[in-house]
Amino acid sequence: MWALRVPQTFQNPVLPIPNKPRDCAAAAKPPDTINLRPSTTLTAAVIATTTNQLIQSLCKRGNVKQALQVLPHEENPTQRTYELLILCCALQNSFSDALTVHRHLIDNGFDQDPFLATKLINMYSELDCIEYARQVFDKIRRRTMFVWNAIFRALTLAGHGIEALDLYREFNRIGYCSDRFTYTYALKACVVSESLVSLLNNGKEIHGHIFRRGFETHIHVMTTLLDMYAKFSCLSYACRVFERMPVRNVVSWSAMIASYAKNGRPFDALNLFYEMMLECHDFLPNSVTTVSVLQACGNLSALSQGKLIHGYILRRGLDSLLPVKSALVTMYARCGDLESAQYVFDKMNKRDVISWNSLISGYGIHGFGAKAIQMFEEMISLGVAPSPVSFISVLGACSHAGLVIEGKRLFNSMVKQHGISPGVEHYGCMVDLLGRANRLDEAASIIEDMPLEPGPKVWGSLLGSCRIHCNVKLAERASSRLFELEPNNAGNYVLLADVYAEAKMWDDVKRVNKLVESRELQKVSGCSWIEVRRKMYSFKSVDELNPQIEQIHALLVKLSKEMKEQGCLPNTKPVLYDLDSEEKQRILLGHSEKLAVAFGLINTSKRETIRITKNLRLCEDCHSVTRFISKFANRDILVRDVNRYHHFHDGVCSCGDYW
DNA sequence: GTAGGGTTAG
Structure with a gap:
């Protein structure tokens, strides 16, 4: 099935390419007196013997304006002259000059030249004028593979995936055969679509064509295919493509590593990186590979792994590129080492908006809001324009x-x-800001008044806040929308059940849980992990696999007794079942984050900070227990949950119990 | 004359 949609741009097909002043065109004589800068006149005139050569020479120097001054004096501009003019306009990012060149080219009868049409499409694509590129394509009668591929590329780069695939269908209908370039553009078109409707099926259909036409051995096509499946989170398909590739290079390995890193499988990303180091003797990981690996380390909070990769980057001299440095800043911040993040940032000799965003978000997840705002304002004062992500x-x-x-x-x-x-x-x-601050009505009116369609993230934020502040009515409203938008996201049902449980509405808790069962949804179970002596240990609730589990339980029971003696009673709210208090306390003691903290207490030295990561939000009881342990055992404990960091020190948490 | 992987948020 192909999704069809007429693009808005088609409604106004004739675009304004201004007419060249005729008096200029009439002056077609040798350029004996042309007003150029003295230095240019000298150097260009020495090399150029004809006007065409003079124009070309000026283009090669990037002087498009001066080349355009000379152009009216040339009676017979050549294809090469136009080619260089077009390239120069694109390089100089000059739209007005591009229109002048285009007009001139039409006036001189070059508008049906497929070679120049290809160049024009590329030029308009680089100038972000996709409507003009499309018009060039629509007007050219002889469409070579270069012309077709150029428009597919342009539409894909502009994010017009549906339009590109619509045209691709036409291309096939007429009887053209895709080449290796067409396939890569068509696959990319599936993932850049502006539509909310997934084009995965279109991608699969193209995969079928690729297979039937014997392109399954082509490394570029296969890497794009792998990447397409990864972008649709179809990791099993991506893996299969990777495994079946007859030849792999650094790009295909990097693409697979990135697929894991971006799809919640950082362990696999790291493992594959190491496998690459061991297995590939003809090539080494490059800066792109390391960026994905750093991302995986950040997602895992694997600080010592991250430091190892940082060392590797320095040894290989891969740290000169901005993306690598920004990835390092993010990795350190996400691994809980803000000082190192700030250090890497300070050492950067050049910074772009992404480098700043990395640091700002780093301060954000650690709860240093004022510092994040300070960095944001410093960025602006230094002349770096904020991007939507900065906000x-x-x-x-x-x-x-x-x-x-x-x-x-x-x-x-x-x-x-x-x-x-x-x-x-x-x-x-x-919505998140107001909701967390218990200004739920204001948060709800933001949703009502917003000019865009609120997506699942927006309603999810509201539901999350309703869970924190136990607002049953609003939670029901948010979740009913969420159940429509994301019927298979078990997390939303859990949040609603949480709200009912807190309100002691046990029948409703049962009803929601039954809904989850009947829809056969898989709840994400809590998982925490800790890095001790460069090894990662993960814990699930009621974990029996760890050889030290008895020791861990004994320690937790001892700590819980100590807490009670000091008047800190367990918070049984997070237990969603209608059980007696003792049973609830037993369940609470099995929470993965407590097991990880206890494991850390047993296996690390007194001066070491215990660093834990959890895949979900930190539960209230675990939060108060960890706060207690930080004072009682005199240990610094750093916990990263799905949203943010909690620094526990001397009985106090950096979040101020606000999270 | 055209091609593949990477950085920031939630």
Whole structure:
């Protein structure tokens, strides 16, 4: 099935290419007196013996304006002259000059030249003028494979996936055969679609064509195919493509590592990286590979692994590129080592908006909202324009720190001061900011008034806040929308059941749990992990696999007695079942994060910070127990949950019990 | 004359 949609741009097919002033065209004589800068006149004139050569020479120097001054004096501009003019306009990013060249080319009868049409399509694509590229394509009668591939590339780069696939269907219908380039563009078109409807089936259909036409051995096509499946989170398909590739190179390995890193399988990403180091003797990982590996380390909070990779990057001299440095900043921040993140950032001799965003979000997840705002403002004062992601980072930081007024101010400054209209993600941040701060009505009215369709993330933020502040009515409203939008996301049902449990509405808890069972949904079970002496240990609730499990349980029972003696009673709210208090306490003692903390206490030295990561939100009881342990055992404990960091020190948590 | 993998958020 092909999805069809007429693009908006087709409604106005004739685009304004201005007419060349005729008096200029009439002056077709040798350029004996042309007003050029003295230095240019000298150097260009020495090399050029004809006007065509002079124009070409000026283009090669990037002087498109001067080349255009000379152009009217050339009676017979050649294809090569136009080619260089087009390339120069694209390189100089000059749209007005591009239109002049295009007009001139039409006037001189070159508009049906497929070679120049290809170049024009590429030029308009680079100038972000996809409508003009499409018009060139529509007008050219002789469509070579270069012309077709150029428009597929342009549409794909512009994110017009549906339009590209629509045209690709036409291409096949007419009887053209895809080559290796067409296949890569068509596959990419499936993932860049602006539509909410998944084009995975189109991708699978193209895969079928590739298979039947014997392109399954082509490394570029296969790598793009692998990447397409990964972008649709179809990891098993991506793996199969990777495994069946007859030849692999650094790009195919990197693509597979990135697929794991981006799809919640950081362990596999790291394992594959190491396998690559062991198995591949003809090539080494490059900077792109290491960026994905750093991302995996950050996702795992695997600080010592991250440091190892950092060492490797330095030894190989891969640290000169900005993406590697930004990835290092993120890795250190996500691994809980903000000092190192700041150190890497400080040592950067050049920074772009992404480097700043990395640091801002780092401060955000650690709960240092004011510092994140300070960095955001410093970035602007240094002349770096904030991107939409900068606002997500800084608004997220406000949300974690409860900085409602500052968050509102920053949100309002988006359009007024920076010309960025808020996207769904920004509204989601505001719902989160207000909701967490128990301003649930305000959060709900943000959703009602927003000009965009609130997606599942926005309703999810509201439901999350309803869970924190136990608002049954609003939770029911948010979840009914979420059940429509994401019927298979078990997390939403769990959140609603949490709200009912807290309100002691046990019949409703049962009803929601039955719904989960009847829909055969898989709840994500809590999992925590800890890195001890460069090894990762993971824990699930009621874990019997760890050889030290008895020792861990004994320690937790001892600590819980100690807590009770000091008047700290267990918080049984997080237990969703209607059980007696003792049974609830027993369940609470089996929570994965407590097991990991106890394991850390047993297996690390007194001065070491215990670093734990959890795949879900930290539960209230585990939070208060960890706070107690940090004082009682005099240990610094760092816990990263799905949202943010908690630094426990001397009985206090950095989140101020606000998370 | 065209091609594959990577950085920031939630």
